[in-house]
Structure formats: structure tokens, C-alpha cells
Amino acid sequence: MASERCVALIAHDEKKDDMAEFARRNRQTLANWRIVATGTTGGRVQDACPDLQVTRLKSGPLGGDQQIGAMIATGEVQMLIFFVDPLTAMPHDVDVKALMRLAIVYDIPMALNLATAGQLIDFMRSERA
Template sequence: MTRIALIAHDDEKPEMIDFASDHADYLDDIEIVTTGTTGKRIEAETGVDVERKQSGPLGGDLQIGAEVADESLDGIIFLRDPLTAQPHEPDISALLRICDVHDTPMATTRSSAEYLLTGLALDDGVDLTA
């Protein structure tokens, strides 16, 4: 079964909620892992079930990185704020490195997230463009 991680910096959480809402039908059919606060909001605002790790400041991004190292994730969508990310928010550099080492795709913008999800859905035999 397809398994992806969803992470968002504070300013990008509304965009992640919108993304999850737009793709709720497909996301309900795959396994989703999230950092704590992002996952809490996704569940509350879209009804999509997720497995929540710790919040970013408490190491949730590291827990997700460990899943990449264990090759148990098919991709990561990390909507980040490249201009005003706060010190308490997850750092993307370690996740990028582990994704590169294990050839795991990571999307960092809404556009690239759409492509990543579409590609994974096609692998599952689902056409999100229909």
C-alpha cells in the first residue's frame, strides 16, 4: 500500500489542509503519516485519517526521516515556508538528504505535491486527473 508523509510549516498549514481536502478521496485509500500539529489539523478539518508522529519541534520530522531510511515511505510532501520559517519548525535539510540517499521523492511546493501525488496514484492505478 502507498504510504506518504505530509509536513507543513506553520504558514503553509492552510495550504496543506486545502491540498488534503482536494485529494481526500485518494488520501483515504493510502497510508498517511504526519508531524503532530499538521496531522491534527488534517484530521479535524478534512476527516482524512493519519498516523501522527511527534510535532516538528519534538522530533516528528526525524521520525519521518527514519521511515525513509527504513524504506517504508513512498514520498514526502513538505510544504515549507522558504522565507519566514521559524526556528521551532522542522528543518528540511536532513529530510532532503535522507530522501536523496534513498531515492524517495519529496515535494516542497503545492505544484510539485500535485505531481508527486498524481504519479503515486497512477502507480496505484488511480487517475486523479479524471
């Protein structure tokens, strides 16, 4: 059942505005999924879409990426939308790579940019139908 499916939302600092706008534009589709997000990203999504239920985890550098990775490994997260900023060095780059590796190992759909996230939203809509 689509309402039991879970999507994780993460955005690097320079991409948080993009994620908030993405959530705002797609809130009807996202409302049909359980949403988990790293702390600051989750706060920005909630500000943009107060009607969405967002479970906020720790900030990415403080363990949020690893929390979502664990949720992928246990089957609690079925989709990852992670707006990555390729132009800014990340001190927690190892955690980011581990998270992406888990999404690949557990074969869940993963979007790393807006174009691919749009494709996942189309998939999410079709899952609802």
C-alpha cells in the same frame, strides 16, 4: 500494492492551511495510501478530512521531522510532501535539511510546494490504476 504505500505530510506553520486544503481536495487519492504526518500538520489534515486515517507523530521541532526521516531510512515512507515556508526562519532548520537529505539519499519522491505536490498526486493516482 498502493494501499500499503506510505506518504508523509509536513507543513511549516504558514503553510498548514495550504496542506489542509490540499488534503481536502485530494482526499480520495490520499485515502489509498497510509498517511503519516507531524503532529500539528496531522491534526489540521484530520480536521479538514475526518475520513482520512492519519498517524500523527511528534511536532516537527520536537522530533517529528526526525521520526519521518527514520521512516524514510527504514523504507516505511515512500513519498514526502513537505510544504516549506521559505520566508520564515526555522529554529529546527538542521532537522528540516536532514529530512530532505534522507529523501534524496533514499531516492523517494519529494514535493516542497503545491505545484510539485500536484504532480505527486497524479503519480499516486496512476499507482492506483
